[in-house]
Each structure stands twice: as structure tokens, then as C-alpha cells.
Amino acid sequence: MEYIIKNGTVYDPTNKVDGEKMDICVKDGRIVEKVSNNATVLDASNKIVMPGGVDSHSHIAGAKVNTGRTLRPEDSKKDVWQKEGLRKGSGFSVPSTYKTGYQYSGMGYTTVIEAAMPPLIARHTHEEFVDLPQIDKAAMPLFGNNWMVLEYLKNGDLNMCAAYVAWLLKATRGFAIKIVNPGGTEAWGWGKNVHGLDDEIPYFGITPRDVVRGLAQVNEMLGLPHSIHVHPNNLGHPGNWETTLDTMDCVKDIKAKPKHGKRDTVYYNTHVQFHSYGGTSWKDCVSKGVEVAEYVNKHDHLMVDIGQITLDETTTMTADGPMEYDLHMTNGLKWANCDVELETGSGVVPFIYSPKGPVYSLQWAIGLDLFLHANSDKVILTTDHPNAGPFIRYPRVIAWLISEQYRKDWIENRVHKWAAQKSHITDTDREYTMYEIAKITRANTSKVLGLSDDRGHLGLGARADLAIYDIDPEEKNGKKIEKAFLEANYVFKDGDIVVKDGNVVKEVFGNTIYVDAKINEELEAELMKDLEPRFKKYYSVNIENYPVQEAYANQWEPINIDATEIK
């Protein structure tokens, strides 16, 4: 099928296209230079055209998402989704798989990365991916509290650690190294936590600093497409901004050497909003968003996503078990905790971010502080779905960023006065341009993930994943912006029209992306000598049954990396 999209206002930051009126040709699933006369013409005049959205951090599938669904039947009841010809679904903050796919697609997103996959339960994650339509997806296995990693790092054996990381990525069909509360979830197994970068991890005797640095080095030794993806210690605790800056700073001497993609950063700090709190308690907590944003602006080695609070009732879920326990003790609501043998653990707690709550309003303002004071080349829009808010609120976050007037309306009429008092959001009248919105939802994400060769831009040869929004680039009415980005006019996935006016018109099943890093055979043999007895002794499954089989995807999209030089 051939298409020509005429006269759209195009925003494609990767190719430095800033609001130019141009035609885009689509043929055989790719962006091409020209099409034949038979091509279907789509008139996009007075509309904007962007590449398909790429979300680098969202919890959409897997064990803990499903625990959230099980824990919260009342969330399912809140939003029941049924549209003619499509699978039904339900759930507001933890939607069912089909609903997740349809809604992402309706907003113009085409690639979404699941942010935390317990390796042992990788098969569950991939099973849900199989039933997640419309988008390409990938999952990041958790490494920050893994016994094998901790032991190799304790012994200073980076080569073996690299071999293990490569083996695990392949076995679980994972995409990148995710680190959650390094050492803390392991300490939680001993009823403890770690509170700073230099606290000792029980039993192993190393520190979170060793884990982050070690895995960052391993990441660059292997040359993985994405950098380490870090959720530092002390999430959500007042005064944690110093830990955050320490963690960011501890890897600045490492050089990026990706063997795939164009990434130039070695560190990705996810949901940095939760990590930018000043003060010593919730009573004297203040925003350190500006300070953190300044650090991010000044340094080239890192990229951050925000995790913007959307002030909704949602379900928090993270592999940071001890943090979830603290949260449960604060709000007194039900919780679930899940320990994953030698690898990781997680917790789930419902949470109501009420706009009337002083702390929640401040959290909301801290996210916006970060957005408004950071260089738009360095930040990424997320809500850490569903932790800070469900992904269907992205359009609202975009509206807050684009329209100062809409933001003011919320500050003055909707949220608690702490938002303005304890942050710097009223100090600036910055408004994001459409070009910047395209950066924080497309260009930056695809680049930092190492997927910018064919995603997140509209250059020749790129995947024909694109979104057309019916909106004037100068629009400042918050409600209108929200609606336009919630219900994309047209969305293309691999050259097919999948969404029309926010409604899914064609169901497609995307690829599952994973990294296949080839390691030296001798090293692998040595690794197996290490792993086999461990599985026999400590794991509840045999090593033969551990890897995810071929059948667990609609279509695999491997990224092949040659790391055989590690000996």
C-alpha cells in the first residue's frame, strides 16, 4: 500500500525539521522519497505530522502489572472499554493488554518499552506482549539486585558479569540493563534497605555505587543499544536529591560505546521527579527540580525521564519492594509484595494523588519544575505509567507544557498552594514548542534507546510509524491540546493506517525487540560452569527451562551485537 501525506506541518527533530510544510511518502512500511500515482492521498493541511511516539519507560506487561490488576478489581470497574470490532478491555490505571495497545495507538504511540521484567518471570511478560496489539515493544530485565551480578561485581570480575548480562538478555529476550534501587531490594530480603550510594548491601558487602558503576562499565563493554536504565536509591523520600546527584555523578567518566544506534549517554535516570525532593521530611520538603535540571543540562553523559504526577487515582508498582512497603505504611491501603528468588522483588500499592493534597501537589510541581528548567534535548516525557499516573494522561502533560495559561489555571484553581510555594514553576513562563514536544516524546527516546536508526523520525528508510494530529501549532487552549493528542487524527504503524480520529481501525501485532549479544564461546562455557550448579542448588526451575522460547512473540526483532572480544 502506498500513501502520500500532503501539506502537513512536520515536526521531526532527528532530521531537524521544525514545522515545515512538506509531503511524506509511505511505501511498503517505510518512508520513501516518492510514490507512484496510485498512492492514496491524505490531506494533512492545518494538521501536524510527527513520527510515531516512542515511550522509553512504562509498565505495561508482566508479573507486577498483572498483580496490580488482580489486586485492584475496583480499578477495572472504573474504566470499561468496548468498541465495535475490537477486543473489550477494562482498567484505568492498569488496563488489560488489548486496551493498553489500543489506547497507546490512539495517542499516536508506536513503540513502548516495558520498564521492569523480573528475569525468572520473563515468559509471563512475553506472553502478555503477544496479546498487546498495535505497538512494538521490548522489556528491560532487572539486574540491580541479582545475586549473580552482585557476586561477580564483588569479585571484580567484569568480564564474567558481562557474559552473564549477555546470556540473561538473550535467555529472557530482554532489551537493556534495568537497575532498581541497587542493592535495596536485595537488602529488603533481609528486612533492610539501603539509603545512600555508599551503604553496604547485606551479605555481599559491596555498595550501590559498585553496582551502578559496574553495570555501566559492563553495558559499554558489551556496547548495548541503550545505556543502563536506573531508578536510584531512596525513591520518594524527602532529601533524596543528593543521592540522585551522587548516582548521576558516579558514572560520568565512563564513555559511551554503543555498537547499535546513536546513543551518546551512559546513564539514564528514570522518573527523576521522584528523586528530586529536598528537605528532611514531608513537612519541610521542597522542590529540588531546578538543581537536578541544572545538573542534567550541564552534563553530557546522561538523559532523564520525568515521571510526571498527573494527580489521578492510580496503582503504584515497582521492583523497589521496600519503597512500596513504606508507601503502604503511609497511605494505609492494601498492598502486595512479590519476591523473585535470587533476582529481584516488587511491590504494588494503590495510590490517590489528590490535587487537594499538599504533598501530591508539590510532587506535581516538581515534575513540571524539571520539565521547565531542563534542556529539552535531555528530558523525556513519561508518567512512569502507572506509578505517577496512567499513560492516557500524556496529552494532559503535553498541555501543561505547551500552555502556560492552562498550567496557571491548574496552579490557581485545582492544586494545593504548596505547588507554587515550594517549587519554582511560577518563576518561568516557558512554553514548550511542538518541536520540543516531538523531541521529548520521539527523538530523544528513540536516540537514547538506540532505536533511532529506523524509529522516532521520518527520514528516508525509517519505519512508516507516524501520527497526524488535528491541531494548530500555536494552540494554547489546554482542553483542545489534550483532545488532539489523546485522539490522533491518523496513526500509521509500519505503513498501515491503524487509527482514525482516535479510534483503532486496524488491529496489528507489533514486534518484540530484544538484544542478542554474542559472547566468546570459552567465556560462555566458563559462565555455564558457574550457572548450572547455582540453578541446581538455588533456583526453582532448571536452567534448560529458563530461557524464553521462540514461540513467545508475534514477531521477534533481534538487535545483534558482537561482543566476542571480551575474554
Place this chain on the structure above:
Amino acid sequence: MKEIVFTVKKDIDVPVELDSLLPVKLQEMSAEEIKKIELPQGNKKISVEELFNLNIEENDAIITPKVTINGSSMKLKRIGEKMEGGEIVVNGDAGMYVGAEMKSGKVTVNGNAECWVAQNLKGGEVIINGDAKDYVGSAYRGDWRGMSGGKITINGNVGTEIGEYMKKGLIIVNGNCKIMPGVHQNGGIIMINGEVEGRAGGEMLKGAIVINGPLKSKLPSFEYEGIVEDPVIKLTKKDEGTPVKGTYYKYIGDFVNNKPKGQLYLSVEHNDLTC
């Protein structure tokens, strides 16, 4: 006002959901329109015409919109769900969720009721003249925000976990009650005039449970306060209080929680302190 009378004319296997037959809404509709209303039945639909004989009577004596369902059975679910006014009289049994999430108005069932009577009730009144099963006046599954107002009267017996997570309002049971009335109760009053099987007020934080019959086994996590005569139950500082006639052993609990304020009253006549 019109009285709209539905009489069941055929036996059904698969339950039908009647939440669209609300008195206020039906007042403004013609007989033909009402007959065409489609009701969900499993994964299919059934029209009012197929299921009921419809009879509309103009009656000046009726001052609120009224719906009567004759020959009802447990297969008719969600009667009066989300109702915002008017009156529904059910002659026969009522299926699950009768009066659920109701805001105001009155539902009377002249028969028995299935589970989830008046789930998450917000206001209005529900009267069951027969027995009711489990979860009378409870929260939706998983939710911790339960019934927030209104009054439920059950003239027969009830099942387990009535008033689960109840926040406000009143539940009166004139018959017996199975285990765990007022589990997780967070306000409101539950009054049981018959015998209770046990575990009254498990994990309750606030509110009151008054048991005028015997409580067969009391939870050990309730603290004895003393004997009270004709107590006035105050649920909050500003509450004027609800007077109750009788002599009771008063307990506070449930002490599995921190600082609980739940009140449990057991009639001296039917209960023994040593049990």
C-alpha cells in the same frame, strides 16, 4: 404520576440486568419506547417486550415515580442500580446487586434477595422483606470505600460480611446473621436483632455494631469497656448521637488496627461476659 408495572411472562435461564429500568427515567417514556428497551442477558440482549407484560396506570395517589416488578426471581439482577429517585417494588425475589450504588429513592423487595444488596449504597432506602445473602451494603470487590449513606433493612436473615468497609448509614437486620458483620467497618451503624455466628467487627476501625441477640463467638481483639444502659451512639465528635434502647456490654476494637474506635454493643440479656 404513572405506575409502571412489569410482569414477568417467561422463564429464563440466563440472568437479565435491569439497571436501565429506573422509575424517573421511565416516567417520561411512552409504552412503545419502554417495550423496545434492550436489556443485557448474558452476552446477548432481550427486549422488555419479550420478557415482561407491561402495564402503565395513571394514578394520582402516587406522588413519586413508581415501578413495580411482579413475578420477579433471582434471575433479575441489578434492580434499581444507580437509582436517583422514585420507588421500585419487587414482588418476588431479587437477584444480585439490588439497589447497588443507589443515590436516593426506595426499593422494596417482597421476597428474598441474592448477594450484594445495596452494594456501595450512597443514599435512599432498601428494604428486603425476606432473607438476603452475603455482602449486604458492602463495597465493590477490592475497594476500600464502602457504603456511604442510606438505610438498609433486612427483615429476614443475612449471610456473611455485611457492611464490609461501610463508611456511613444504617443497616438493620431483624433476623440472624452469619460470620463477620461489619468487617473492615469504617463508620455507620449495623444493628442485628437476631443471632450472630461470630467475628463481628473484624478489623473494624470506626462505626458501631449493636447486637440484640447472642454473638456466638466474639473476637479476642476487642477491649471490654463496661456495661451501658440505653446508650447514645456517637460516631464522630460532632455527631448528635443515635439513641438505642437496652442494656449492653460495650467493647472497643478491633485492636488488630492502630487506635481503633469501633464500638461493639452486645445485649446483656443474650450474651455472657465470660464467653
